[in-house]
Amino acid sequence: MSSIDKSTYVEAMENLEVRTSPLTIDDALHLLRRATFHPTYQAAKALVGLAPSEAVSRLLSTPVAPLADLPWATTAPNYQDFAANARLWPEMQQWWMQRVLSVPHVHEKLIVFWHNVFTSDYIRVYIAQWMVNQHKLIRSNATNYAVLAEKIVGDPAMLRYLDGELNVKGRPNENFAREWFELFTLGIGNYTEQDIQDAARAFTGWRINGVQGVYSKQLADTDTKTILGKTGQWDWKDVVRITLESDVCARYIAKRIVKQFVEFYPTDDTITNVQQIVRSANYDMVAILQRLLSSEYFYTMSVRGALIKSPAELVVGLAASIGALRVQPSYCVASMTKLTQEPFYPPTVEGWKGHHAWITSSTFPQRQRFAEAFIDGRQAGSSAKLLDAEGKNFTPDVVAMVLQLPDADDAAKLVAHVASLMLAVPVTQKQLSVLLEIMLAGAQVYEWNVNSPSAPQRIKFLLQAIVRMPEYQLM
């Protein structure tokens, strides 16, 4: 790691000037770790030498492949039969996981980000069709926060999750209105209890009909309300408009974006700068990410490796980086669940807090055991083999993984390449020499032969030692 010039660093933090110097392989991996679930060597190599704005533009403009719908997504909900609904929930989780495993697009990361802003959980929503439709709504509108925020108001899953369907004229229910301001748009402290009460009235008029959210003006409270200091006969659309016009909203979304894609503890100045981008881009996420991910700030050494991977990033990222993406989606869902990120089931309406909240005295060793076993072709906590999507046993081909790297025949260089592929943090010479010892397992460095029968086991030892390091949890 080169030393950081303090003045450049401060300047980069305070303005989001576009970086012009071409991407190195480490820069490209950093970009992929943050912007996608697939930080692979091949994808990174394709970006090396490009100017950051060109690389980011390529990632963002890659066409998004269509997603095959679940066959039951548009069928009528079954309100009575618990078992019939419960059968659909894991199908939905695996459907999503299959997509994330197979499509390395930025879009997939963005979708998960929005799910953690506009939360819902399948237990409370209950009707799987509504959850799937909410996912599709987020999927179709992930590139524009303003559109998504407006459409989420009448989304059936949301109407159920935060009691919007029960929020009726004359007898308001404040649940959705409160979280609208606190978690979806402005953040705590930027509204009054009166704003919540009046917004709750303005959000009346919605009900659920089958798989649709239906709004009736006749059922809505059309009396005078005051929202964020503006008084009028506002309806739900007016609340959305007034809220999103606020600079506080742009600031809140800017902070969420920075915490997701760059660093967990941004300075006020950084947020101010990103807020300006959010405002000028009018909440268009492609424009915002294009600018942010091309900036000097995004590539400063101080933010690299400073985020803790979510379970989704750990599970899918590991599968991607060792070439094991054909793993059975259900096992990935189960692994994420054990690591406290069950898809479509956030712990509270706040979503997953992320970062330090991922790591406890239980989940940290659990992450290590998961990754060690995965490399070995086993399921964590059992002797069962990993299965592929067809249900057949499979072991990740770690030799193929290292053969894609340059210098696979040079043990010391190979260890260094694998470490920089797997770790977002530069490894020290001391760590490299221990990793080399672990891989060689007593053999001399000149005896290394990637094609020898013992090579797979030795590469596994290397990879397992890497995934046990605390550094592996960082990205």
Place this chain on the structure above:
Amino acid sequence: MKRRSFLRKAGIAGAAVSTLPTLVDSFTVQALAGGDPRLHAMLEDQDRILVLIQLFGGNDGLNTVIPIDDPRYYEGRPTIAIPKSKTLKINDDLGLHPAMAGMRGLYDQGQLAILQGVSYPNPDRSHFRGTDIWLTATDADVLGSTGWVGRYLQTLAPGYPTELPAHPLAIQIGTQTSLGLLGSTGTMGISFRDPEEFYRLVNGGGGSGEVPSSDQTDTAVGREIAFMRNIAKSADVYAQVVKQANDKAGSTSTSFPATDLGGKLKVISQLISGGLKTRVYLVSWASASFDTHANQTLTTDSTLGTHSDLLGELSDAVTAFMAEMKVKGQHERVSGMTFSEFGRRVAENGSVGTDHGTAAPLFVFGSQVNGGIYGKNPDLEDLDVIGDMKMQYDYRDIYASVLLQWFGVASTTAQQLLYKDFSAKAPSIFTALPTSVGDHRGAERRFLTVTPNPASDVVAVRANVLEGSHATLTLRDMRGAVCASVGVDSWTGVGRFNVSALVEGAYVVTLEDGRSTAHTFIHVSR
């Protein structure tokens, strides 16, 4: 944990001791104990346990501790009010929710304190901000970064996490680590769902070698690596200790309810029975929430439904837990407290539910608890502008009671831990600190009540003395100087001190009656 060995370690650290004011009371009590082995044992054997039960979501206090004689309660809640006749009546104007038969039993045994109207100035109605305020013990407009429990535990282990105590200081049963357990050097607790699983996770790794840590740097990355290494280290050390305690406990004697909370309190009971010296346990529901905006009760029967299920789960689990502690002879060491980020609005909404509110009751339970009702029924006429109830106790008053009366910290320390002095209003929830009597723990309760505590002028100490015996009470300050000595009236068992001339702080009361000697603390506060 051996408190003395900590102090010794702290002593080796030299200069650190004098700059750690929270340690002063530990040293002074050591000095105070002098040659009295009982007092020494009591002071050293700092193994009183607090179980915190978090009711996330905002528990509806009015449907938990019900003002059965207040027509405004029934007017505000035409659908969800609990009919007077269905409540578990405590007195003429108050009844518990019918699902809480178990906790009603604890109340009848004098082991349940109900604190009315607990909140704080300018209460926040956000779940997340409200929870953070309760966990950090800060004013509503202060963003705290450490938890009140974490700060307290740091006074017991100032070298944490470099020097780990033999037993974990705090355990959270579940998959999260609470902000409440966070000290200034990271979390003071560990968390797991199950001791066996925890042990397997920590010890189930492959054997292909460990990579040394990179140099710790004061960078974002350096701090994250240190954060994880500290957590890994405490997991490595404690997985074995926890498993041993769990194995040693054998099976429970009580049948615990097969619920989320029941299962978690069962794990805690096993760890306590197995000799784990953890000071604080924290549990909450894994997924259920007290956020009852809708369908809080059934429309056909307001005593049933979501809220009823949750209160029943709480009550049944707590009751089983205390029963098990009694069977295992551990009940005098254990107290529990519930808390929730806010109560709910007086008037129901249109969805058979209630929106976010403010002040609500809080429960403290245990055999050393001075059971009863603290405060009065909420005044449903005198509401704030939004229609929410006003505060009777600051939640930190209760924390001060726990710190002063249960954990026996000095009032200066409590003031540091809570950032302000709440001792004056801290209710006397605990009858007396349990008297540690060495080889026959919990055999007899010598102090019945110390009221008021904290005291400002006259304090009455009621003791369990042999009729006709000559018993004396001696009051000493924390340096060991005798401040007063009075006889105990053998008919009433009461002795009285006038403390109006004494400086504020903690004092030790010693009871001697020829049979034995026992000690407890009182606090002078104005």
